[in-house]
Amino acid sequence: MIEKMIPDYYYKTIYDIPFDKLYEEGIRLILTDLDNTLISYQEELPNKELFELKNKLNKMGFEFILVSNSKKNRVDKFASNYQIPYVKFSLKPLKRGIKKAINKIASKKYNNNEIVLLGDQLMTDVFGAKRCNICAILIEAIDKSTDIGPTQFNRKLERFFIKRIKKKYPKLYQERLMEYDTKKV
Ligand SMILES: [Mg+2]
Numbered sequence: 001m002i003e004k005m006i007p008d009y010y011y012k013t014i015y016d017i018p019f020d021k022l023y024e025e026g027i028r029l030i031l032t033d034l035d036n037t038l039i040s041y042q043e044e045l046p047n048k049e050l051f052e053l054k055n056k057l058n059k060m061g062f063e064f065i066l067v068s069n070s071k072k073n074r075v076d077k078f079a080s081n082y083q084i085p086y087v088k089f090s091l092k093p094l095k096r097g098i099k100k101a102i103n104k105i106a107s108k109k110y111n112n113n114e115i116v117l118l119g120d121q122l123m124t125d126v127f128g129a130k131r132c133n134i135c136a137i138l139i140e141a142i143d144k145s146t147d148i149g150p151t152q153f154n155r156k157l158e159r160f161f162i163k164r165i166k167k168k169y170p171k172l173y174q175e176r177l178m179e180y181d182t183k184k185v
Contacts, residue, residue, distance in 0.1 A: 002168065004130035005122050005161050007138035010176045014038065014053065014118060014139055022116060023060055027135065029110045030057060031101050033092075033119030034068040034075060037139060041146035044074055046082040054082065065101045067092065067117070069124060092119075092128035099132065122161060123154040138176070140183055 011017045014037065022030075035041055038050060046054075057064050066086035068075045079086040085105050090097025102115060115134040119125020120141040129136035141147065147155065162181050166173040173181075 002161055002164050005127050006130075006165060006169065006172050007122075007126045007136045007176050008116075009135075010138045010180050012140050012179075013142075015049065017118070017137060017139075019057060019060060019062070023062070026114055027116050028061065028114045029063045029065070029102070029106055029116070031065050031067045031098065031115065031117040031129075031134075033117075033121070033125050034066055034078060035070060036120045036141040036143065036147065036151075037118060037125075038066075039078065040143040041148060042143070044077060046078065050082065054084065063106060065105055067097055067101050069097075092124040093131055094128070095132050098128055098134075102132075102134075121151065121154055122158040138180060140180060 009017075014032075032038060039046065054064060064084060066075070066079055066082075066084050067090045068086065068088050069090050069092050071089035075086065075088040085101075087097045087101045087105060090100070092098060098117065102110065112133045113135075116137055117125060117129035117132075117134055118137045118139060119129075120139055122138065126136040126138050144155075162173075162177055165177060166181075
């Protein structure tokens with residue numbers, strides 16, 4: 001099971017992700033987490049950089065869908081402002097919400113190797129993506145101090161699993177998790 005918690009890539013922020021490289025690799029559908037991935041828990045609306053990013057991705061030919069575990073109104077508010085299709089209360093790492101985005105919300109049929117999920121959590125985003133057999137990109141949370149209760153719990157679990165990954169897959173740990181792990185507050 002711990003294999004499914006190893007991301008395919010790690011980047012510090014969404015702005016550090018080499019989207020041109022992903023495109024070359026055949027990725028066409030980008031699923032993204034909301035909280036602490038696009039905005040912190042304290043923010044409500046997308047900023048200028050996020051709008052620029054979305055325009056860039058659309059121009060490059062990516063489809064971009066929000067998949068959030070939150071069931072709060074802030075998801076609807078953010079998504080309508082950002083004009084992005086979305087799934088809320090997605091229950092990652094369960095497959096249901098991710099599959100809904102892929103099969104019901106996406107404008108066309110994509111193969112698994114054309115899809116990536118971006119997020120700041122191992123237990124929900126990475127694990128959920130790998131359970132659906134799609135590419136997982138882990139990024140550093142925008143502001144961990146704003147994490148809410150369930151996420152704080154997940155961070156503790158995450159630390160336990162990272163230790164096991166480090167022991168069993170030292171090379172993969174070094175390549176994809178070490179930087180993330182050592183930035184923990
Ligand atoms: Mg998050």
